[in-house]
Amino acid sequence: MPGMFLKSMKWLMNPNSPLYIKPSLSLDLASWLFNFTKAMNETQARRAVECLVVLSQKSLTEYENLAKKYPEIRFEQKGLLMVSRTPAGVASAVEELNYVKDMNVPGKELNSDDIQAMEPALKLPLLGGVYFSQEAMGEPYLVVQAMAKEIRAHGGEIMENTELHDLVVENNRVSKVLTSQGEIEAKQVIMATGSWSKDLARMMRLRVPILGGKGYAMIVPPLEKQPKYPMMLVEKKIAITPRQNSLRIAGTLELVDQDFSITQRRVKNIEKGAREFLHVPENLQVQELWAGLRPCTPDGVPLIGYHRQISNLVVAAGHQMLGLQSGAGTGLLVADLVEGKKPFVDTAVLDVNRF
Numbered sequence: 559m560p561g562m563f564l565k566s567m568k569w570l571m572n573p574n575s576p577l578y579i580k581p582s583l584s585l586d587l588a589s590w591l592f593n594f595t596k597a598m599n600e601t602q603a604r605r606a607v608e609c610l611v612v613l614s615q616k617s618l619t620e621y622e623n624l625a626k627k628y629p630e631i632r633f634e635q636k637g638l639l640m641v642s643r644t645p646a647g648v649a650s651a652v653e654e655l656n657y658v659k660d661m662n663v664p665g666k667e668l669n670s671d672d673i674q675a676m677e678p679a680l681k682l683p684l685l686g687g688v689y690f691s692q693e694a695m696g697e698p699y700l701v702v703q704a705m706a707k708e709i710r711a712h713g714g715e716i717m718e719n720t721e722l723h724d725l726v727v728e729n730n731r732v733s734k735v736l737t738s739q740g741e742i743e744a745k746q747v748i749m750a751t752g753s754w755s756k757d758l759a760r761m762m763r764l765r766v767p768i769l770g771g772k773g774y775a776m777i778v779p780p781l782e783k784q785p786k787y788p789m790m791l792v793e794k795k796i797a798i799t800p801r802q803n804s805l806r807i808a809g810t811l812e813l814v815d816q817d818f819s820i821t822q823r824r825v826k827n828i829e830k831g832a833r834e835f836l837h838v839p840e841n842l843q844v845q846e847l848w849a850g851l852r853p854c855t856p857d858g859v860p861l862i863g864y865h866r867q868i869s870n871l872v873v874a875a876g877h878q879m880l881g882l883q884s885g886a887g888t889g890l891l892v893a894d895l896v897e898g899k900k901p902f903v904d905t906a907v908l909d910v911n912r913f
Protein backbone atom coordinates (compact mmCIF):
# COMPACT_ATOMS: atom_id res chain seq x y z
CA MET A 559 0.00 0.00 0.00
CA PRO A 560 1.23 3.54 -0.69
CA GLY A 561 2.29 5.25 2.54
CA MET A 562 3.50 2.04 4.15
CA PHE A 563 7.12 3.20 4.12
CA LEU A 564 6.64 5.92 6.75
CA LYS A 565 4.32 3.71 8.79
CA SER A 566 6.85 0.85 8.71
CA MET A 567 9.69 3.17 9.75
CA LYS A 568 7.64 4.39 12.73
CA TRP A 569 6.81 0.82 13.72
CA LEU A 570 10.44 -0.25 13.46
CA MET A 571 11.44 2.43 15.98
CA ASN A 572 8.89 1.08 18.48
CA PRO A 573 9.74 -2.25 20.15
CA ASN A 574 6.04 -2.75 21.02
CA SER A 575 4.80 -2.33 17.45
CA PRO A 576 3.38 -5.20 15.35
CA LEU A 577 6.32 -5.09 12.88
CA TYR A 578 9.94 -6.10 13.37
CA ILE A 579 12.73 -6.65 10.86
CA LYS A 580 15.69 -8.65 12.14
CA PRO A 581 18.79 -6.60 11.23
CA SER A 582 21.05 -8.63 8.98
CA LEU A 583 23.74 -7.98 6.40
CA SER A 584 22.21 -10.46 3.99
CA LEU A 585 21.88 -9.60 0.32
CA ASP A 586 18.49 -11.38 0.30
CA LEU A 587 17.13 -8.93 2.89
CA ALA A 588 18.63 -5.85 1.19
CA SER A 589 17.18 -6.78 -2.18
CA TRP A 590 13.82 -7.73 -0.59
CA LEU A 591 13.60 -4.34 1.15
CA PHE A 592 14.57 -2.53 -2.07
CA ASN A 593 11.75 -4.24 -4.00
CA PHE A 594 9.33 -3.71 -1.06
CA THR A 595 9.93 0.05 -1.21
CA LYS A 596 9.65 0.08 -5.02
CA ALA A 597 6.24 -1.65 -4.90
CA MET A 598 4.62 1.00 -2.64
CA ASN A 599 2.61 2.86 -5.23
CA GLU A 600 -1.05 3.18 -6.12
CA THR A 601 -0.90 1.34 -9.47
CA GLN A 602 0.94 -1.62 -8.06
CA ALA A 603 -1.32 -1.82 -4.99
CA ARG A 604 -4.48 -1.78 -7.11
CA ARG A 605 -3.25 -4.55 -9.45
CA ALA A 606 -2.19 -6.63 -6.45
CA VAL A 607 -5.52 -6.22 -4.64
CA GLU A 608 -7.50 -7.07 -7.80
CA CYS A 609 -5.60 -10.29 -8.27
CA LEU A 610 -5.82 -11.30 -4.60
CA VAL A 611 -9.57 -10.65 -4.61
CA VAL A 612 -10.07 -12.97 -7.61
CA LEU A 613 -7.96 -15.73 -6.03
CA SER A 614 -9.79 -15.33 -2.71
CA GLN A 615 -13.26 -15.37 -4.28
CA LYS A 616 -12.42 -18.56 -6.19
CA SER A 617 -11.17 -20.06 -2.94
CA LEU A 618 -14.33 -19.07 -1.07
CA THR A 619 -16.49 -21.02 -3.54
CA GLU A 620 -14.19 -24.03 -3.27
CA TYR A 621 -14.33 -24.02 0.55
CA GLU A 622 -18.11 -23.71 0.45
CA ASN A 623 -18.20 -26.82 -1.77
CA LEU A 624 -15.69 -28.66 0.41
CA ALA A 625 -17.82 -27.91 3.49
CA LYS A 626 -20.86 -29.55 1.88
CA LYS A 627 -18.95 -32.84 1.84
CA TYR A 628 -16.86 -32.25 4.98
CA PRO A 629 -18.92 -30.19 7.46
CA GLU A 630 -16.23 -30.85 10.06
CA ILE A 631 -14.08 -28.10 8.50
CA ARG A 632 -16.42 -25.64 10.31
CA PHE A 633 -16.79 -23.30 7.37
CA GLU A 634 -18.83 -20.28 8.48
CA GLN A 635 -19.53 -17.15 6.49
CA LYS A 636 -20.02 -14.67 9.31
CA GLY A 637 -18.09 -11.83 7.73
CA LEU A 638 -15.17 -9.91 9.23
CA LEU A 639 -15.32 -6.89 11.51
CA MET A 640 -12.43 -4.46 11.32
CA VAL A 641 -12.56 -2.29 14.43
CA SER A 642 -10.57 0.70 15.58
CA ARG A 643 -10.28 3.27 18.34
CA THR A 644 -8.13 5.77 16.45
CA PRO A 645 -8.79 8.07 13.46
CA ALA A 646 -5.78 6.56 11.66
CA GLY A 647 -7.11 3.04 12.23
CA VAL A 648 -10.58 3.90 10.92
CA ALA A 649 -9.01 5.64 7.90
CA SER A 650 -6.93 2.55 7.15
CA ALA A 651 -10.00 0.23 7.34
CA VAL A 652 -11.98 2.58 5.09
CA GLU A 653 -9.07 2.74 2.64
CA GLU A 654 -9.18 -1.06 2.44
CA LEU A 655 -12.94 -0.89 1.78
CA ASN A 656 -12.41 1.68 -0.97
CA TYR A 657 -9.84 -0.53 -2.67
CA VAL A 658 -12.20 -3.48 -2.98
CA LYS A 659 -15.67 -1.96 -3.23
CA ASP A 660 -15.63 -1.96 -7.03
CA MET A 661 -14.43 -5.55 -7.10
CA ASN A 662 -17.63 -7.21 -5.98
CA VAL A 663 -16.55 -7.35 -2.33
CA PRO A 664 -19.44 -6.08 -0.19
CA GLY A 665 -18.51 -4.01 2.83
CA LYS A 666 -19.85 -1.12 4.84
CA GLU A 667 -18.45 1.56 7.07
CA LEU A 668 -19.60 1.42 10.71
CA ASN A 669 -19.63 3.91 13.55
CA SER A 670 -19.12 3.05 17.19
CA ASP A 671 -22.84 2.43 17.85
CA ASP A 672 -23.15 0.09 14.86
CA ILE A 673 -20.17 -1.94 16.05
CA GLN A 674 -21.45 -2.11 19.61
CA ALA A 675 -24.81 -3.38 18.42
CA MET A 676 -23.17 -6.07 16.30
CA GLU A 677 -20.48 -7.14 18.72
CA PRO A 678 -21.28 -6.51 22.40
CA ALA A 679 -18.13 -8.40 23.42
CA LEU A 680 -16.02 -5.35 22.50
CA LYS A 681 -14.95 -2.85 25.15
CA LEU A 682 -15.71 0.83 24.77
CA PRO A 683 -14.72 3.36 23.61
CA LEU A 684 -14.59 2.50 19.91
CA LEU A 685 -14.37 4.93 17.05
CA GLY A 686 -15.46 2.99 13.99
CA GLY A 687 -14.58 0.36 11.44
CA VAL A 688 -15.72 -1.67 8.47
CA TYR A 689 -17.73 -4.88 8.10
CA PHE A 690 -16.97 -7.19 5.18
CA SER A 691 -19.96 -9.51 5.01
CA GLN A 692 -18.56 -12.16 2.64
CA GLU A 693 -15.47 -13.07 4.63
CA ALA A 694 -15.50 -16.61 5.94
CA MET A 695 -13.64 -18.78 8.38
CA GLY A 696 -12.78 -22.43 8.78
CA GLU A 697 -10.45 -24.62 10.84
CA PRO A 698 -7.18 -24.70 8.85
CA TYR A 699 -5.97 -28.12 10.02
CA LEU A 700 -9.36 -29.72 9.35
CA VAL A 701 -9.48 -28.02 5.92
CA VAL A 702 -6.08 -29.49 5.04
CA GLN A 703 -7.20 -32.94 6.24
CA ALA A 704 -10.37 -32.72 4.11
CA MET A 705 -8.28 -31.73 1.09
CA ALA A 706 -5.94 -34.68 1.71
CA LYS A 707 -8.97 -37.02 1.71
CA GLU A 708 -10.13 -35.52 -1.60
CA ILE A 709 -6.67 -35.89 -3.16
CA ARG A 710 -6.55 -39.56 -2.16
CA ALA A 711 -10.13 -40.12 -3.34
CA HIS A 712 -9.09 -38.78 -6.75
CA GLY A 713 -6.14 -41.17 -7.01
CA GLY A 714 -3.46 -38.85 -5.70
CA GLU A 715 -0.75 -40.09 -3.36
CA ILE A 716 0.54 -38.13 -0.39
CA MET A 717 3.93 -39.16 0.96
CA GLU A 718 3.87 -38.15 4.61
CA ASN A 719 7.01 -37.46 6.64
CA THR A 720 9.04 -37.23 3.47
CA GLU A 721 11.70 -34.58 3.08
CA LEU A 722 12.86 -33.28 -0.25
CA HIS A 723 16.66 -33.24 -0.24
CA ASP A 724 17.57 -32.11 -3.74
CA LEU A 725 16.34 -31.60 -7.29
CA VAL A 726 18.31 -32.81 -10.29
CA VAL A 727 18.20 -30.36 -13.20
CA GLU A 728 19.14 -31.57 -16.70
CA ASN A 729 18.60 -29.63 -19.94
CA ASN A 730 16.62 -26.92 -18.11
CA ARG A 731 14.20 -29.48 -16.66
CA VAL A 732 13.90 -31.06 -13.25
CA SER A 733 14.49 -34.71 -14.07
CA LYS A 734 14.36 -36.15 -10.53
CA VAL A 735 13.55 -35.17 -7.00
CA LEU A 736 15.62 -36.80 -4.29
CA THR A 737 13.71 -37.43 -1.09
CA SER A 738 14.17 -39.17 2.24
CA GLN A 739 11.97 -41.94 0.76
CA GLY A 740 14.00 -42.32 -2.42
CA GLU A 741 14.16 -40.79 -5.92
CA ILE A 742 11.11 -39.77 -7.92
CA GLU A 743 11.16 -39.21 -11.69
CA ALA A 744 9.84 -35.73 -12.32
CA LYS A 745 7.38 -34.94 -15.07
CA GLN A 746 5.95 -31.76 -13.61
CA VAL A 747 7.13 -30.14 -10.38
CA ILE A 748 5.01 -27.72 -8.35
CA MET A 749 7.02 -25.93 -5.69
CA ALA A 750 4.55 -24.99 -2.96
CA THR A 751 6.90 -24.85 -0.01
CA GLY A 752 6.02 -21.48 1.53
CA SER A 753 8.86 -19.79 3.39
CA TRP A 754 11.25 -22.61 2.54
CA SER A 755 10.98 -21.87 -1.20
CA LYS A 756 13.92 -19.45 -1.36
CA ASP A 757 16.37 -22.09 -0.10
CA LEU A 758 14.88 -24.90 -2.18
CA ALA A 759 15.01 -22.71 -5.30
CA ARG A 760 18.65 -21.97 -4.56
CA MET A 761 19.39 -25.71 -4.97
CA MET A 762 18.44 -25.14 -8.63
CA ARG A 763 20.36 -21.83 -8.74
CA LEU A 764 17.09 -19.91 -8.96
CA ARG A 765 16.18 -16.73 -7.07
CA VAL A 766 12.80 -16.79 -5.37
CA PRO A 767 12.61 -13.72 -3.10
CA ILE A 768 10.49 -14.99 -0.23
CA LEU A 769 11.32 -14.24 3.41
CA GLY A 770 9.65 -15.74 6.47
CA GLY A 771 7.42 -13.30 8.34
CA LYS A 772 6.96 -14.79 11.77
CA GLY A 773 3.61 -14.48 13.51
CA TYR A 774 2.26 -15.82 16.77
CA ALA A 775 -1.08 -17.38 17.59
CA MET A 776 -2.48 -17.99 21.06
CA ILE A 777 -5.38 -20.32 21.68
CA VAL A 778 -7.19 -19.41 24.89
CA PRO A 779 -10.39 -20.64 26.56
CA PRO A 780 -13.57 -18.88 25.41
CA LEU A 781 -13.95 -15.48 27.09
CA GLU A 782 -16.85 -14.81 29.39
CA LYS A 783 -17.92 -12.30 26.77
CA GLN A 784 -16.89 -14.40 23.77
CA PRO A 785 -16.88 -12.47 20.45
CA LYS A 786 -19.35 -13.62 17.79
CA TYR A 787 -17.42 -12.32 14.80
CA PRO A 788 -13.90 -12.83 13.50
CA MET A 789 -12.26 -9.45 13.97
CA MET A 790 -9.24 -7.43 13.02
CA LEU A 791 -8.11 -4.90 15.64
CA VAL A 792 -6.84 -2.50 13.03
CA GLU A 793 -4.17 -0.40 14.75
CA LYS A 794 -2.89 -3.40 16.72
CA LYS A 795 -2.80 -5.66 13.64
CA ILE A 796 -4.30 -8.41 15.81
CA ALA A 797 -6.71 -11.00 14.42
CA ILE A 798 -9.36 -12.45 16.70
CA THR A 799 -11.05 -15.70 15.71
CA PRO A 800 -13.86 -17.15 17.82
CA ARG A 801 -13.62 -20.95 17.60
CA GLN A 802 -15.93 -23.70 18.80
CA ASN A 803 -14.49 -24.04 22.31
CA SER A 804 -11.77 -21.43 22.33
CA LEU A 805 -10.57 -18.11 20.96
CA ARG A 806 -7.58 -17.53 18.69
CA ILE A 807 -5.58 -14.33 19.10
CA ALA A 808 -2.92 -13.84 16.43
CA GLY A 809 -0.60 -11.07 15.40
CA THR A 810 2.87 -9.59 14.78
CA LEU A 811 4.99 -9.74 11.68
CA GLU A 812 8.68 -10.30 12.33
CA LEU A 813 10.70 -10.48 9.14
CA VAL A 814 13.20 -13.06 10.36
CA ASP A 815 13.47 -15.65 7.60
CA GLN A 816 13.95 -19.14 9.08
CA ASP A 817 13.53 -18.61 12.82
CA PHE A 818 10.78 -20.17 14.92
CA SER A 819 11.90 -18.86 18.31
CA ILE A 820 9.24 -17.22 20.47
CA THR A 821 9.87 -13.70 21.77
CA GLN A 822 7.80 -13.47 24.94
CA ARG A 823 7.70 -9.66 24.87
CA ARG A 824 5.89 -9.73 21.52
CA VAL A 825 3.47 -12.40 22.71
CA LYS A 826 2.69 -10.24 25.77
CA ASN A 827 2.06 -7.27 23.44
CA ILE A 828 -0.49 -9.30 21.49
CA GLU A 829 -2.22 -10.22 24.75
CA LYS A 830 -2.12 -6.58 25.89
CA GLY A 831 -3.55 -5.37 22.57
CA ALA A 832 -6.40 -7.90 22.75
CA ARG A 833 -7.10 -6.88 26.36
CA GLU A 834 -7.65 -3.26 25.25
CA PHE A 835 -10.55 -4.38 23.05
CA LEU A 836 -11.90 -7.50 24.76
CA HIS A 837 -12.70 -8.70 28.28
CA VAL A 838 -9.59 -10.86 28.59
CA PRO A 839 -9.10 -12.16 32.16
CA GLU A 840 -6.01 -11.04 34.11
CA ASN A 841 -4.87 -14.64 34.64
CA LEU A 842 -5.29 -15.67 31.01
CA GLN A 843 -4.59 -19.38 30.47
CA VAL A 844 -2.90 -19.85 27.13
CA GLN A 845 -3.79 -23.38 26.00
CA GLU A 846 -1.55 -23.32 22.96
CA LEU A 847 1.03 -20.88 21.64
CA TRP A 848 2.72 -21.26 18.29
CA ALA A 849 4.89 -19.32 15.90
CA GLY A 850 4.55 -19.74 12.15
CA LEU A 851 6.29 -18.27 9.13
CA ARG A 852 4.23 -16.36 6.60
CA PRO A 853 5.95 -16.60 3.20
CA CYS A 854 6.38 -12.90 2.33
CA THR A 855 7.17 -11.50 -1.11
CA PRO A 856 8.42 -7.90 -1.48
CA ASP A 857 5.25 -6.66 -3.23
CA GLY A 858 2.65 -8.56 -1.25
CA VAL A 859 1.62 -10.78 -4.17
CA PRO A 860 2.30 -14.53 -4.35
CA LEU A 861 4.63 -15.97 -6.99
CA ILE A 862 2.58 -18.32 -9.15
CA GLY A 863 3.54 -19.70 -12.55
CA TYR A 864 6.22 -21.37 -14.62
CA HIS A 865 9.81 -20.41 -13.92
CA ARG A 866 11.48 -19.22 -17.12
CA GLN A 867 14.72 -21.10 -16.40
CA ILE A 868 13.18 -24.53 -15.72
CA SER A 869 10.56 -25.64 -18.18
CA ASN A 870 8.68 -28.11 -15.96
CA LEU A 871 8.74 -26.12 -12.72
CA VAL A 872 5.69 -24.23 -11.46
CA VAL A 873 6.17 -22.10 -8.36
CA ALA A 874 3.12 -21.52 -6.12
CA ALA A 875 4.40 -19.79 -3.01
CA GLY A 876 4.52 -16.46 -1.20
CA HIS A 877 0.95 -16.25 0.12
CA GLN A 878 1.94 -14.25 3.24
CA MET A 879 -1.03 -13.78 5.59
CA LEU A 880 -3.58 -15.06 3.06
CA GLY A 881 -2.50 -18.65 2.47
CA LEU A 882 -5.76 -20.19 3.59
CA GLN A 883 -7.84 -17.40 2.08
CA SER A 884 -6.27 -17.75 -1.38
CA GLY A 885 -4.91 -21.31 -1.29
CA ALA A 886 -7.75 -23.18 -3.02
CA GLY A 887 -7.86 -20.60 -5.85
CA THR A 888 -4.12 -21.01 -6.24
CA GLY A 889 -4.60 -24.75 -6.67
CA LEU A 890 -7.14 -24.16 -9.45
CA LEU A 891 -4.83 -21.67 -11.15
CA VAL A 892 -1.89 -24.09 -11.05
CA ALA A 893 -4.14 -26.80 -12.53
CA ASP A 894 -5.10 -24.42 -15.39
CA LEU A 895 -1.44 -23.63 -16.07
CA VAL A 896 -0.35 -27.26 -16.08
CA GLU A 897 -3.28 -28.30 -18.31
CA GLY A 898 -2.53 -25.41 -20.69
CA LYS A 899 -5.97 -23.81 -20.13
CA LYS A 900 -6.61 -20.07 -20.12
CA PRO A 901 -6.05 -18.94 -16.52
CA PHE A 902 -9.02 -17.28 -14.75
CA VAL A 903 -6.86 -14.44 -13.46
CA ASP A 904 -4.30 -12.04 -14.95
CA THR A 905 -1.09 -13.99 -14.34
CA ALA A 906 1.25 -11.08 -15.17
CA VAL A 907 0.94 -9.68 -11.67
CA LEU A 908 1.78 -13.11 -10.19
CA ASP A 909 4.74 -13.69 -12.53
CA VAL A 910 7.43 -15.73 -10.79
CA ASN A 911 10.12 -14.01 -12.85
CA ARG A 912 9.15 -10.41 -11.99
CA PHE A 913 12.00 -9.63 -9.55
Ligand SMILES: Cc1cc2nc3c(=O)[nH]c(=O)nc-3n(C[C@H](O)[C@H](O)[C@H](O)COP(=O)(O)OP(=O)(O)OC[C@H]3O[C@@H](n4cnc5c(N)ncnc54)[C@H](O)[C@@H]3O)c2cc1C
Binds near residue numbers: 721722758772876884
Ligand atom coordinates in the same frame (compact mmCIF):
# COMPACT_ATOMS: atom_id res chain seq x y z
C1 LIG B 1 0.02 -16.45 13.23
C2 LIG B 1 -0.46 -16.67 11.82
C3 LIG B 1 -1.80 -16.47 11.52
C4 LIG B 1 -2.27 -16.65 10.23
N1 LIG B 1 -3.60 -16.45 9.96
C5 LIG B 1 -4.07 -16.63 8.72
C6 LIG B 1 -5.45 -16.44 8.42
O1 LIG B 1 -6.26 -16.13 9.31
N2 LIG B 1 -5.87 -16.61 7.14
C7 LIG B 1 -5.02 -16.96 6.14
O2 LIG B 1 -5.46 -17.09 5.00
N3 LIG B 1 -3.71 -17.14 6.38
C8 LIG B 1 -3.21 -16.98 7.64
N4 LIG B 1 -1.87 -17.16 7.90
C9 LIG B 1 -0.95 -17.38 6.77
C10 LIG B 1 -0.89 -18.84 6.32
O3 LIG B 1 -0.56 -19.65 7.40
C11 LIG B 1 0.17 -18.96 5.21
O4 LIG B 1 -0.08 -18.02 4.19
C12 LIG B 1 0.13 -20.37 4.62
O5 LIG B 1 0.49 -21.32 5.59
C13 LIG B 1 1.07 -20.51 3.43
O6 LIG B 1 0.82 -21.77 2.89
P1 LIG B 1 1.89 -22.56 2.03
O7 LIG B 1 1.31 -23.91 1.80
O8 LIG B 1 2.33 -21.74 0.88
O9 LIG B 1 3.18 -22.67 2.99
P2 LIG B 1 3.32 -23.46 4.34
O10 LIG B 1 2.03 -23.56 5.06
O11 LIG B 1 4.47 -22.84 5.05
O12 LIG B 1 3.70 -24.91 3.87
C14 LIG B 1 4.94 -25.20 3.28
C15 LIG B 1 5.21 -26.66 3.56
O13 LIG B 1 6.38 -27.06 2.83
C16 LIG B 1 7.05 -28.01 3.62
N5 LIG B 1 8.46 -28.12 3.23
C17 LIG B 1 9.39 -27.12 3.18
N6 LIG B 1 10.57 -27.62 2.78
C18 LIG B 1 10.39 -28.95 2.57
C19 LIG B 1 11.26 -30.01 2.16
N7 LIG B 1 12.56 -29.82 1.87
N8 LIG B 1 10.73 -31.26 2.05
C20 LIG B 1 9.42 -31.49 2.35
N9 LIG B 1 8.54 -30.51 2.73
C21 LIG B 1 9.04 -29.26 2.85
C22 LIG B 1 6.92 -27.45 5.04
O14 LIG B 1 7.13 -28.48 6.00
C23 LIG B 1 5.49 -26.94 5.03
O15 LIG B 1 4.60 -27.94 5.47
C24 LIG B 1 -1.37 -17.01 9.20
C25 LIG B 1 -0.02 -17.23 9.49
C26 LIG B 1 0.43 -17.06 10.80
C27 LIG B 1 1.88 -17.32 11.08
